[in-house]
Amino acid sequence: xxxxxxxxxxxxxxxxxxxxxxxxxxxxxxxxxxxxxxxxxxxxxxxxxxxxxxxxxxxxxxxxxxxxxxxxxxxxxxxxxxxxxxxxxxxxxxxxxxxxxxxxxxxxxxxxxxxxxxxxxxxxxxxxxxxxxxxxxxxxxxxxxxxxxxxxxxxxxxxxxxxxxxxxxxxxxxxxxxxxxxxxxxxxxxxxxxxxxxxxxxxxxxxxxxxxxxxxxxxxxxxxxxxxxxxxxxxxxxxxxxxxxxxxxxxxxxxxxxxxxxxxxxxxxxxxxxxxxxxxxxxxxxxxxxxxxxxxxxxxxxxxxxxxx
Amino acid sequence: xxxxxxxxxxxxxxxxxxxxxxxxxxxxxxxxxxxxxxxxxxxxxxxxxxxxxxxxxxxxxxxxxxxxxxxxxxxxxxxxxxxxxxxxxxxxxxxxxxxxxxxxxxxxxxxxxxxxxxxxxxxxxxxxxxxxxxxxxxxxxxxxxxxxxxxxxxxxxxxxxxxxxxxxxxxxxxxxxxxxxxxxxxxxxxxxxxxxxxxxxxxxxxxxxxxxxxxxxxxxxxxxxxxxxxxxxxxxxxxxxxxxxxxxxxxxxxxxxxxxxxxxxxxxxxxxxxxxxxxxxxxxxxxxxxxxxxxxxxxxxxxxxxxxxxxxxxxxxxxxxxxxxxxxxxxxxxxxxxxxxxxxxxxxxxxxxxxxxxxxxxxxxxxxxxxxxxxxxxxxxxxxxxxxxxxxxxxxxxxxxxxxxxx
Numbered sequence: 001x002x003x004x005x006x007x008x009x010x011x012x013x014x015x016x017x018x019x020x021x022x023x024x025x026x027x028x029x030x031x032x033x034x035x036x037x038x039x040x041x042x043x044x045x046x047x048x049x050x051x052x053x054x055x056x057x058x059x060x061x062x063x064x065x066x067x068x069x070x071x072x073x074x075x076x077x078x079x080x081x082x083x084x085x086x087x088x089x090x091x092x093x094x095x096x097x098x099x100x101x102x103x104x105x106x107x108x109x110x111x112x113x114x115x116x117x118x119x120x121x122x123x124x125x126x127x128x129x130x131x132x133x134x135x136x137x138x139x140x141x142x143x144x145x146x147x148x149x150x151x152x153x154x155x156x157x158x159x160x161x162x163x164x165x166x167x168x169x170x171x172x173x174x175x176x177x178x179x180x181x182x183x184x185x186x187x188x189x190x191x192x193x194x195x196x197x198x199x200x201x202x203x204x205x206x207x208x209x210x211x212x213x214x215x216x217x218x219x220x221x222x223x224x225x226x227x228x229x230x231x232x233x234x235x236x237x238x239x240x241x242x243x244x245x246x247x248x249x250x251x252x253x254x255x256x257x258x259x260x261x262x263x264x265x266x267x268x269x270x271x272x273x274x275x276x277x278x279x280x281x282x283x284x285x286x287x288x289x290x291x292x293x294x295x296x297x298x299x300x301x302x303x304x305x306x307x308x309x
Numbered sequence: 310x311x312x313x314x315x316x317x318x319x320x321x322x323x324x325x326x327x328x329x330x331x332x333x334x335x336x337x338x339x340x341x342x343x344x345x346x347x348x349x350x351x352x353x354x355x356x357x358x359x360x361x362x363x364x365x366x367x368x369x370x371x372x373x374x375x376x377x378x379x380x381x382x383x384x385x386x387x388x389x390x391x392x393x394x395x396x397x398x399x400x401x402x403x404x405x406x407x408x409x410x411x412x413x414x415x416x417x418x419x420x421x422x423x424x425x426x427x428x429x430x431x432x433x434x435x436x437x438x439x440x441x442x443x444x445x446x447x448x449x450x451x452x453x454x455x456x457x458x459x460x461x462x463x464x465x466x467x468x469x470x471x472x473x474x475x476x477x478x479x480x481x482x483x484x485x486x487x488x489x490x491x492x493x494x495x496x497x498x499x500x501x502x503x504x505x506x507x508x509x510x511x512x513x514x515x516x517x518x519x520x521x522x523x524x525x526x527x528x529x530x531x532x533x534x535x536x537x538x539x540x541x542x543x544x545x546x547x548x549x550x551x552x553x554x555x556x557x558x559x560x561x562x563x564x565x566x567x568x569x570x571x572x573x574x575x576x577x578x579x580x581x582x583x584x585x586x587x588x589x590x591x592x593x594x595x596x597x598x599x600x601x602x603x604x605x606x607x608x609x610x611x612x613x614x615x616x617x618x619x620x621x622x623x624x625x626x627x628x629x630x631x632x633x634x635x636x637x638x639x640x641x642x643x644x645x646x647x648x649x650x651x652x653x654x655x656x657x658x659x660x661x662x663x664x665x666x667x668x669x670x671x672x673x674x675x676x677x678x679x680x681x682x683x684x685x686x687x688x689x690x691x692x693x694x695x696x697x698x699x700x701x702x703x704x705x706x707x708x709x710x711x712x713x714x715x716x
Binding site: 156 | 334337355425
C-alpha cells in the first residue's frame with residue numbers, strides 16, 4: 001500500500017459524494033477518492049459501510065445526491081451513458097447466461113457495445129484468454145463452476161474495452177489459489193493502463209493485489225492518514241472495559257492519545273512489550289478491562305462517529 | 310502461467326477491428342430496431358431449451374397432431390367451426406399462461422439481475438432491453454401457434470371462415486398475449502421476487518378474464534329498474550261451463566280461444582330488470598369477449614345460405630354480448646313475460662306462439678361487432694406496462710429498490 005498519488009491521468013475522481021440509503025444502512029454520506037489510471041485501488045470497509053452504493057454511483061448506475069464525480073473525464077450527472085460506456089462493471093452476484101456458451105455471451109455483449117460481429121468474436125477470444133476461460137469457452141454458461149462464472153462476469157465487463165473497471169467484492173469467497181489468479185488478472189489490467197477499483201471487507205483479501213486503498217465506514221471515506229490507521233492492524237490494540245468513561249478519563253488525564261470506537265478505545269502500541277506494559281498500567285489504575293487485543297482492520301475498529309474525539 | 314502476460318487482450322490500446330464508436334450523449338432510452346433484435350437474441354439464447362425441453366415439445370406436437378387426425382376421422386362432412394375455435398382457444402390459453410410466466414421472471418430472477426447489470430452498461434437502451442425481453446417471451450405464443458399450424462389449416466378448411474377473418478382473429482390473439490406478456494414484464498420490474506411477480510402477472514390476467522365478468526354481474530343492481538310482472542293468464546274463475554270444458558280438455562272445436570277472459574296476475578310481484586346496455590363495456594373489456602367480437606358475424610337464421618358452419622363458440626359469445634349491449638326491450642321493461650291467452654290463440658290456429666325470443670337471437674347474432682373498447686384496453690395496458698418497464702430499467706436509478714441488492 002502506498003499513499004495516494006495525484007496528478008494527471010486520473011480515471012476516477014470523486015469529491016464529497018453522497019447518496020443511497022443513508023449512513024449505516026449502506027448509503028454514502030461523504031466520499032472522496034481518486035483512482036489513477038494503471039493502478040488497482042481497493043475500497044475497504046465493513047458490511048453496510050456504503051461500498052456498493054459508492055461503486056454504483058461511480059459507475060453511473062445510481063444517481064449521486066451530492067458531490068462531483070468524473071469518470072474518464074465524463075460527468076455521470078449530465079452524461080450517464082458516456083460514463084457507463086467507460087466503466088466495466090462486475091456485480092457482486094455474477095448472473096447466469098443460461099444456455100449460451102461463454103464465447104456466445106461475450107460476442108453478444110460485444111455486439112451490444114456496437115462492435116462489428118467479426119471484431120466482437122476476435123475480442124471475445126482475446127478476453128477469454130485474458131481471464132483464463134479459454135478451456136471452457138464453448139460450454140454453456142450454466143454448467144460453469146462458481147469461480148468461472150465470476151470470471152465470465154469480469155470478461156463480459158471487459159468486452160467494451162473500458163478505461164475503468166469496477167469489481168464489487170471480487171475476492172470475497174475466493175480461496176488462496178483463486179485470489180492469486182485474480183491478482184494476476186487485475187495486475188495485468190493495470191499494466192495495460194486500466195484503472196481498477198475493487199471493494200473488499202477485509203484488507204487481507206486484497207492486500208497483495210492493490211496499489212492503494214481507501215477506507216470507508218458509515219458512508220464516509222477516511223483521508224490518507226485515517227485509512228493508514230484503519231488498515232494497519234499491527235499496532236492497534238482494542239481495549240474493552242466495563243467502564244468506558246473511566247478509561248477515557250484516565251487516558252485524558254495521562255495525556256495518552258487514543259481513538260474512541262464503538263466498543264471501547266484503540267491504543268497505538270509499538271510492540272508486544274509495550275502492550276504488556278500498557279495493560280499492566282491500566283489494571284494498576286483500576287480500569288476494569290475485560291478484553292485487550294489486536295483490533296484488526298474491520299468490524300469493531302469502526303470509528304465512533306457519534307461521540308468521537 | 311501468467312494469464313494476462315501471455316495475451317495483452319484487455320489492453321487500453323484501441324481495438325483495430327472495432328467499428329468507430331460515436332460518442333453517446335445524455336441518457337437515451339428509446340428502443341432501436343438493432344438493439345431490440347440483439348436483446349431478443351440474447352434472451353432466446355439464454356433460454357434455449359434443454360434436451361428434456363425438446364422431448365417435451367415433441368410429445369406435445371405428436372399429441373396435437375394425433376388429436377387433429379382423430380377429429381378429422383370421427384367428425385362428419387358438414388362444416389363446423391368447433392375444431393378451429395378449439396385451436397385458437399388453445400393458442401390463447403397457452404400464450405396467456407406461458408408467456409407472462411416467462412416475462413415475469415426475466416427482470417427480477419436471480420440469474421437475470423446479474424446479466425441485466427452488464428447489459429445496462431452497454432450501448433443498449435432501456436427501451437431495447439424492455440422490448441427485447443417482451444418479444445423473447447412473446448415468441449412462445451408464436452411457437453404454440455406454429456405447432457398448431459397443421460391442425461389449424463385442416464380445421465380452417467371446414468370452418469366456413471374466410472382467410473382474412475382467421476388472420477384478424479389470430480392477430481388479436483397475438484396482441485392479447487403480447488399485452489399479458491408486457492404485464493408480466495412490468496410486474497417483474499416492480500416486484501423484488503420472482504414468485505411475487507409471476508403470481509401478480511397471473512392475477513392480473515385473471516382479473517381481466519374473470520374480474521370483468523364478475524364486475525358485470527355485481528354492478529347490475531346499480532343499473533336495474535324495478536318492474537311489475539304483467540304476465541296475463543286465462544281467468545279461470547270467470548270461465549263459463551263451456552269454456553271451462555274446452556280449456557280443461559284442450560278442445561277448441563266449440564269455443565274460440567280468443568273469447569276467453571284474460572287477466573293480468575293479481576299479486577303482481579316486482580323484479581329488477583338491468584339496463585345492461587349501460588355496463589356492457591365491462592364485458593367488452595374482456596380479452597375473450599374481444600376475440601368473440603373480432604370473429605366473423607354468423608347469422609343464427611341464414612348461416613347455411615351464407616356458406617357458414619353452424620354458429621360456434623365465438624358466434625355464441627358475440628350473440629350473448631350483443632344481448633347485453635342492446636339491453637332490455639320495451640316489453641321487458643313493461644314487465645311482460647308471458648301471455649297465456651295469446652299462446653292459446655296461436656296454438657289453436659296451428660301457429661307457434663312467438664314471444665320474440667328467436668327474433669331477438671337473430672337480431673343479436675347479426676348486431677354489429679364492437680372490438681374497439683377491448684382493443685383500446687389492450688393497447689393501453691401494453692403501453693402502460695412498457696412505460697413502467699422502461700422507467701424501471703433506466704439507469705442511473707434514482708433510488709435503490711427496497712429489500713433487494715441490485716447489482
